[in-house]
Amino acid sequence: MVIKCDAVLSKISDYLEDDLDPAVKRAMEGHLAQCRPCRAVLEGATNVVALYGDENMFSLPVGFHSRLRRRLADRVEGQRGSWRGWLVSVAATGALAALVLFTTVRDRFAPEPRTQMSQPARRLPERLVAVADGGKTFHVPGCPYMHGKYRMVTPEEAIREGYAPCNRCMSEALRTAGSVEPDFEGLEIASSATGAR
Amino acid sequence: MPSPDPSHEDEAALIGRIQRGERELFYDLIRPYERRVFVIAFTILRNEADAEDAAQEAFLKALKHLAQFRSESRFSTWLIQVAINEARQRQRKNHPEIMQPIEDQENEDGTYTPRDFADWREIPSEALERKEIREKLIAAFGSLAQKYREIFVLRDVEHLSIEDAARVLGISAGAVKTRLLRARLMLRDLLSPGLEGISASHSQGPKGTRPWS
Numbered sequence: 001m002v003i004k005c006d007a008v009l010s011k012i013s014d015y016l017e018d019d020l021d022p023a024v025k026r027a028m029e030g031h032l033a034q035c036r037p038c039r040a041v042l043e044g045a046t047n048v049v050a051l052y053g054d055e056n057m058f059s060l061p062v063g064f065h066s067r068l069r070r071r072l073a074d075r076v077e078g079q080r081g082s083w084r085g086w087l088v089s090v091a092a093t094g095a096l097a098a099l100v101l102f103t104t105v106r107d108r109f110a111p112e113p114r115t116q117m118s119q120p121a122r123r124l125p126e127r128l129v130a131v132a133d134g135g136k137t138f139h140v141p142g143c144p145y146m147h148g149k150y151r152m153v154t155p156e157e158a159i160r161e162g163y164a165p166c167n168r169c170m171s172e173a174l175r176t177a178g179s180v181e182p183d184f185e186g187l188e189i190a191s192s193a194t195g196a197r
Numbered sequence: 198m199p200s201p202d203p204s205h206e207d208e209a210a211l212i213g214r215i216q217r218g219e220r221e222l223f224y225d226l227i228r229p230y231e232r233r234v235f236v237i238a239f240t241i242l243r244n245e246a247d248a249e250d251a252a253q254e255a256f257l258k259a260l261k262h263l264a265q266f267r268s269e270s271r272f273s274t275w276l277i278q279v280a281i282n283e284a285r286q287r288q289r290k291n292h293p294e295i296m297q298p299i300e301d302q303e304n305e306d307g308t309y310t311p312r313d314f315a316d317w318r319e320i321p322s323e324a325l326e327r328k329e330i331r332e333k334l335i336a337a338f339g340s341l342a343q344k345y346r347e348i349f350v351l352r353d354v355e356h357l358s359i360e361d362a363a364r365v366l367g368i369s370a371g372a373v374k375t376r377l378l379r380a381r382l383m384l385r386d387l388l389s390p391g392l393e394g395i396s397a398s399h400s401q402g403p404k405g406t407r408p409w410s
Contacts, residue, residue, distance in 0.1 A: 013378035041311050044385035047319050049353050056325045058236045061245055065231060071253045075260055076220045
């Protein structure tokens with residue numbers, strides 16, 4: 001079989017792949033032995049394949065692996081069904097259930113409000129307030145609306161017992177809570193404030 | 198040569214465990230293919246930063262769609278397909294002006310006439326240690342049309358079989374062979390005068406001596 005340059009050049013790739021009919025391959029090798037230009041092309045193509053196939057030819061950018069790990073971390077580690085993730089879920093659910101239970105119990109055992117107005121104040125004074133056992137509101141000591149025998153309790157205790165803030169003295173006290181000292185001077189805690197209305 | 202791929206059985210077992218919830222094993226699954234996916238993306242995008250971003254995205258998509266992977270095919274081939282799709286999609290988004298012809302307009306009958314029949318002086322692999330040689334080779338590669346870059350990388354860099362390369366690119370085995378021949382011969386032509394030119398800027402021998410000599 002005789003083979004010409006054009007045919008050889010068109011089969012150089014198949015020759016490199018060793019994907020030729022044996023008779024064609026023999027004919028090609030016979031031609032290459034005699035034809036320097038075709039041999040130069042073959043050698044060049046062989047070198048190209050060897051060079052680009054070398055693993056040093058294309059290398060990963062420095063830090064590629066760690067950047068990839070960081071990019072994947074959320075998807076790989078964030079969504080896995082690990083025991084740690086399971087524990088966190090269980091703990092969060094338990095905490096929520098405990099909070100709901102506590103709120104329910106607290107509300108159930110809280111005393112009935114003494115008045116329809118008896119709602120927790122949004123801001124409470126940091127000092128003790130005065131309540132009377134027969135009264136419905138709690139006061140800053142010295143409030144002209146106080147009457148009867150009273151005792152000193154914390155605002156939280158007063159609210160828990162169902163007292164509502166006094167419309168007069170507490171509105172003033174609540175506006176300035178924590179910043180103004182209530183007037184305790186001259187207060188007669190155990191005295192009757194009758195007529196001091 | 199790149200490190201050999203893991204065995205099909207080992208990989209199938211690994212994939213099964215990941216699909217059943219051991220997601221952290223995904224790192225082990227993709228470790229042998231990090232370079233491969235990057236090179237595929239670089240082949241299409243020709244920019245290192247874009248290629249890295251596309252490669253990362255390809256791995257994310259591979260994880261997301263791992264349940265769709267069928268073990269009768271090779272994971273590496275599937276992953277390359279994901280990477281090619283991602284890089285092509287990014288290329289269309291970033292450079293919509295680059296239109297890839299639907300029909301191959303070029304003559305693909307395999308005829309290609311080399312421009313240079315001069316004796317080829319072999320470039321030793323050690324030359325790749327020199328950055329300017331590698332850059333010259335990458336520049337020559339980057340100047341090829343995309344369809345030639347793709348097939349050349351799949352076959353001659355990543356060593357896919359002709360059949361796998363055809364499957365990944367969605368073309369016939371005959372088209373793979375034709376494009377491969379042209380890519381190899383074009384690169385040969387491109388490299389001879391290009392690398393010859395480097396010697397002028399590096400006084401490593403008489404004029405005309407190739408730098409890898």
